[in-house]
Amino acid sequence: MRITVDDRAVDVPDGLPLLRALHAVGIDVPSLCDDPRLAPYGECRMCLVHVEGHTQPVASCLTEVTPDMTVTTASADLESARHGMLEMLAQHYPPLAITTSADKPLHELFALNDVPALGRDRADLHDDTHPCIAIDMNRCIDCFRCVRICDEVQGQFAWQLVGRGADTHVVPSGADTLVASPCVSCGACVDTCPTGALEDRSVIELGRPTRWTRTTCPYCGVGCELLVGTREEHVVTAVPALDAPVNHGHACVKGRYGHGFVHAGDRALEPMLRDGDGWHSVSWEAAIARVAEDFRRALERTGPKSVGVLGSARATNEDNYVLQKFARLVLGTNNVDCCARVCHAPSAAGLRHAFGTGAATNSFADIEHARTIVVCGANATENHPVVGARIKQAARHGATLIVIDPRRIELAEHADVHLRPVPGTNVLLLNAIAAAIIDERLVDEGFMHERVDGFDEYAVTTAQYLPERVAGRCGVDADAIRAAARLYATNRPAMIFHGLGVTEHAQGTAAVVCLANLALLTGNVGRAGSGVNPLRGQNNVQGAAHMGCEPDFLTGFAPIAAAPWFADVWGAAIPEADGLDAMEMLDAAAVGALHALWVVGWDIRQTQPNATMTERALASLDTLVVQDLFLNETARQHATIFLPACSTFEKNGTFMNGERRVQRVRKVIEPLGNSRADWEIVCAVADAMGQAEQFAFADPAAIWDEIRAVWPAGAGMSYARLDAPGGLQWPCPTDDHPGTTLLHANGFTAGPRAPLHPIDHTPSPEDEHPDFPLLLITGRALDQFNSGTMTRRSLTNALRTTDTLDLSAADAAAIGITDGERVELTSRYGTAVLPARVSHAMQAGQCFATFSDPDTDLNRVTGPHRDPVTNTPEYKRTMVNVRRGKREP
Ligand SMILES: Nc1nc2c(c(=O)[nH]1)N[C@H]1C(S)=C(S)[C@@H](COP(=O)(O)OP(=O)(O)OC[C@H]3O[C@@H](n4cnc5c(=O)[nH]c(N)nc54)[C@H](O)[C@@H]3O)O[C@H]1N2
Ligand SMILES: Nc1nc2c(c(=O)[nH]1)N[C@H]1C(S)=C(S)[C@@H](COP(=O)(O)OP(=O)(O)OC[C@H]3O[C@@H](n4cnc5c(=O)[nH]c(N)nc54)[C@H](O)[C@@H]3O)O[C@H]1N2
Numbered sequence: 072m073r074i075t076v077d078d079r080a081v082d083v084p085d086g087l088p089l090l091r092a093l094h095a096v097g098i099d100v101p102s103l104c105d106d107p108r109l110a111p112y113g114e115c116r117m118c119l120v121h122v123e124g125h126t127q128p129v130a131s132c133l134t135e136v137t138p139d140m141t142v143t144t145a146s147a148d149l150e151s152a153r154h155g156m157l158e159m160l161a162q163h164y165p166p167l168a169i170t171t172s173a174d175k176p177l178h179e180l181f182a183l184n185d186v187p188a189l190g191r192d193r194a195d196l197h198d199d200t201h202p203c204i205a206i207d208m209n210r211c212i213d214c215f216r217c218v219r220i221c222d223e224v225q226g227q228f229a230w231q232l233v234g235r236g237a238d239t240h241v242v243p244s245g246a247d248t249l250v251a252s253p254c255v256s257c258g259a260c261v262d263t264c265p266t267g268a269l270e271d272r273s274v275i276e277l278g279r280p281t282r283w284t285r286t287t288c289p290y291c292g293v294g295c296e297l298l299v300g301t302r303e304e305h306v307v308t309a310v311p312a313l314d315a316p317v318n319h320g321h322a323c324v325k326g327r328y329g330h331g332f333v334h335a336g337d338r339a340l341e342p343m344l345r346d347g348d349g350w351h352s353v354s355w356e357a358a359i360a361r362v363a364e365d366f367r368r369a370l371e372r373t374g375p376k377s378v379g380v381l382g383s384a385r386a387t388n389e390d391n392y393v394l395q396k397f398a399r400l401v402l403g404t405n406n407v408d409c410c411a412r413v414c415h416a417p418s419a420a421g422l423r424h425a426f427g428t429g430a431a432t433n434s435f436a437d438i439e440h441a442r443t444i445v446v447c448g449a450n451a452t453e454n455h456p457v458v459g460a461r462i463k464q465a466a467r468h469g470a471t472l473i474v475i476d477p478r479r480i481e482l483a484e485h486a487d488v489h490l491r492p493v494p495g496t497n498v499l500l501l502n503a504i505a506a507a508i509i510d511e512r513l514v515d516e517g518f519m520h521e522r523v524d525g526f527d528e529y530a531v532t533t534a535q536y537l538p539e540r541v542a543g544r545c546g547v548d549a550d551a552i553r554a555a556a557r558l559y560a561t562n563r564p565a566m567i568f569h570g571l572g573v574t575e576h577a578q579g580t581a582a583v584v585c586l587a588n589l590a591l592l593t594g595n596v597g598r599a600g601s602g603v604n605p606l607r608g609q610n611n612v613q614g615a616a617h618m619g620c621e622p623d624f625l626t627g628f629a630p631i632a633a634a635p636w637f638a639d640v641w642g643a644a645i646p647e648a649d650g651l652d653a654m655e656m657l658d659a660a661a662v663g664a665l666h667a668l669w670v671v672g673w674d675i676r677q678t679q680p681n682a683t684m685t686e687r688a689l690a691s692l693d694t695l696v697v698q699d700l701f702l703n704e705t706a707r708q709h710a711t712i713f714l715p716a717c718s719t720f721e722k723n724g725t726f727m728n729g730e731r732r733v734q735r736v737r738k739v740i741e742p743l744g745n746s747r748a749d750w751e752i753v754c755a756v757a758d759a760m761g762q763a764e765q766f767a768f769a770d771p772a773a774i775w776d777e778i779r780a781v782w783p784a785g786a787g788m789s790y791a792r793l794d795a796p797g798g799l800q801w802p803c804p805t806d807d808h809p810g811t812t813l814l815h816a817n818g819f820t821a822g823p824r825a826p827l828h829p830i831d832h833t834p835s836p837e838d839e840h841p842d843f844p845l846l847l848i849t850g851r852a853l854d855q856f857n858s859g860t861m862t863r864r865s866l867t868n869a870l871r872t873t874d875t876l877d878l879s880a881a882d883a884a885a886i887g888i889t890d891g892e893r894v895e896l897t898s899r900y901g902t903a904v905l906p907a908r909v910s911h912a913m914q915a916g917q918c919f920a921t922f923s924d925p926d927t928d929l930n931r932v933t934g935p936h937r938d939p940v941t942n943t944p945e946y947k948r949t950m951v952n953v954r955r956g957k958r959e960p
């Protein structure tokens with residue numbers, strides 16, 4: 072739209088309030104209370120402008136842009152109004168605050184307008200209790216951006232207003248300190264604060280960043296884009312990128328404050344060889360020669376089936392591509408896998424079976440298009456917090472929310488229907504929802520007719536699972552199942568998100584297919600706001616598997632037997648023998664059939680189930696190479712060779728998020744100490760084993776170009792194109808293809824129609840036992856990440872210092888334990904000791920524990936059972952007993 076600003080004709084974007092329209096074209100109008108993430112507020116009066124036809128100046132943040140309007144942004148009276156406003160703010164403002172952080176918007180305005188601060192610092196207005204956020208309310212100017220961003224973006228309401236009129240001020244909700252409020256430490260309030268009343272503690276301690284680098288968060292599969300602030304090669308802070316399509320200027324506690332691990336005092340920065348119980352440092356040359364020699368020996372003695380490698384869901388696509396190529400080309404084995412195995416392998420297998428492509432059908436942006444959202448076995452507000460907050464906001468703004476989770480997770484508080492199945496009964500429950508849809512004639516007949524096969528056979532099987540028949544076994548009321556079925560089938564589009572509560576069960580793949588069946592039955596696939604969407608785990612777990620760290624698939628999920636072009640690009644044949652997956656490799660090691668294993672970025676000792684078995688397997692290996700940032704538990708207890716990798720802040724590359732989006736990872740600082748990028752280490756070993764030519768990559772871009780050459784659906788994603796905010800979502804086959812936000816819009820991967828698959832329920836082999844009366848669910852909590860190697864070494868650690876066992880008040884009383892008391896948790900497989908928490912989220916008969924602390928070693932307790940299709944462990948169902956811990960002597 073064309074308007075006149077300060078006597079100039081200017082074209083501003085449509086649909087923005089005047090202030091933001093002016094900012095969009097680079098015209099500077101000051102403001103203290105506006106933030107593009109928030110609804111316009113009109114509190115600070117700094118953005119006053121003259122608009123022709125108005126007698127008084129108007130607040131531009133609240134003014135609509137109209138065609139041909141004439142705006143004046145600078146004049147003597149505007150200046151004097153602003154000056155007056157600043158003088159008022161300066162009355163009580165502490166001068167020292169300005170000198171320590173001159174670049175805050177308010178401080179810049181004070182300087183520009185020559186307004187001195189005249190207040191004094193009141194000690195009682197400081198709150199230093201939060202480990203990541205420093206609070207100095209001397210600087211609060213009542214713009215309420217913190218309050219608003221917490222409400223409007225995070226949906227947490229951790230700040231509140233007290234007092235009236237001029238006496239209104241901001242305090243933590245329901246508590247004296249922020250840390251005791253409902254705050255989830257997402258840092259949004261700090262990020263928006265224009266004065267430094269709220270500030271990152273790390274910035275105060277390390278100094279203001281002098282360089283900012285855009286990259287992708289190293290934690291979960293959401294893939295938030297961050298700007299990482301550094302000073303003298305030191306990571307100081309990370310803030311969310313405003314123009315990132317994934318996170319729109321939002322982040323969570325880990326992306327925002329979980330970066331301290333990079334500079335942790337115990338980062339392992341030298342290659343090391345085991346020396347009895349200890350280690351001695353060696354040169355890279357010596358370490359690499361030793362890896363090559365050990366693998367060569369194993370190959371000579373027992374052949375390629377006796378060696379294996381495990382890729383890292385934390386490392387880049389380029390790292391993982393090179394590693395699986397190494398396994399196949401240098402070691403001649405398909406024994407290669409990654410921790411997608413223990414996580415969402417059932418999602419990939421189930422969705423491939425149902426729709427032809429084993430990945431999320433839709434995008435996070437669809438959350439705002441869905442009328443119904445189903446969250447099944449996923450605790451999104453803790454584990455994918457940026458997506459979780461979006462789902463929460465959608466529910467607040469009228470979307471129907473159905474939560475299927477045995478625990479009363481935070482999203483359940485916002486749900487229209489909360490179904491709480493006994494862990495391990497998803498197939499019963501999801502079939503019951505399908506049976507109710509068929510029974511109540513809510514099937515989308517048109518969609519069936521056009522795009523779906525096999526309804527009749529499916530309906531016969533599914534009729535066995537009517538809600539009234541299975542309600543007792545899944546522990547959910549039949550009427551509630553029917554209510555959920557009606558909402559899902561009729562209030563469309565309806566979008567499913569699912570997590571490990573679906574996949575980490577003995578029925579993992581079966582339950583994913585059940586979800587896909589529901590989407591097909593109701594026409595909830597192939598349109599915006601619908602589909603089946605696994606909330607993928609780590610930053611690059613989607614990518615690690617997709618790059619070919621999978622025994623049965625090459626890059627791009629190409630089946631080994633049907634991808635002859637790889638041999639052309641690689642100049643050598645791909646091994647034909649079936650490979651072992653990660654679980655099978657450990658099984659093989661335990662019986663002496665696997666001799667050498669190279670584990671990159673995966674702490675299998677701490678995170679694999681049934682730790683006693685894992686230990687036995689690892690102890691049986693002749694060679695265990697661990698390549699990691701730290702001497703994690705796998706390295707500390709069992710490795711024979713340690714190779715120091717650098718973190719993703721220290722290298723270039725790409726990650727693939729849970730919505731098939733490839734985004735750039737950019738080097739923020741140089742590799743610390745002697746650490747090296749994973750791909751470089753792998754190429755050096757390939758070289759030492761006589762395969763230099765196929766591993767002569769100059770940089771990650773060269774690796775990526777080879778990836779594009781073997782992966783047709785990724786061919787159009789050059790680094791140049793990926794450099795844009797948000798990168799690209801595959802399929803993206805050509806240089807001019809825009810990428811794909813929605814799969815299966817007009818047909819499925821294999822053809823125009825997809826079949827419904829009848830699925831029967833098979834009970835878990837983890838059966839009930841009188842000695843183990845409680846059912847243990849294991850999973851995560853907001854402030855720690857998986858093995859905890861990174862979050863335990865960051866400021867975030869203070870927010871959650873130990874694993875916990877949650878149980879209901881009824882069970883706690885029956886066992887005779889109080890909140891915080893240490894308990895002994897025992898299963899058929901082992902024992903762990905950890906503090907108990909009485910939690911209203913738990914039902915009687917069930918308990919829940921996290922697994923981030925090596926001292927707890929929670930996986931001593933979990934068992935050997937697996938999903939029969941993918942071998943994914945049944946982490947979510949272990950029968951246990953809980954006893955009062957032994958008294959301290
Ligand atoms: N803060 C944080 N974020 C993380 C991680 C972390 O460690 N910490 N890890 C990342 C990784 S690797 C992953 S894979 C994701 C995992 O993210 P999620 O999938 O959310 O993981 P969990 O917390 O393990 O389990 C999810 C839920 O499944 C429920 N559940 C258990 N059994 C059943 C069942 O039989 N049926 C149903 N319907 N629900 C059940 C549990 O009560 C739990 O609330 O998170 C990623 N993000
Ligand atoms: N009881 C129980 N156990 C579980 C689960 C559960 O729900 N319950 N969930 C399972 C699931 S879903 C998962 S995904 C696994 C996760 O288990 P892990 O994959 O072991 O956990 P992470 O903490 O994600 O970290 C892996 C390792 O990568 C290292 N690392 C980080 N960045 C890099 C890098 O750039 N290069 C290299 N070389 N190393 C790097 C870290 O230091 C860490 O040692 O745990 C599984 N274990």
Ligand SMILES: [Mo]
Nearest residue numbers: 413414608609
């Ligand atoms: Mo995971």
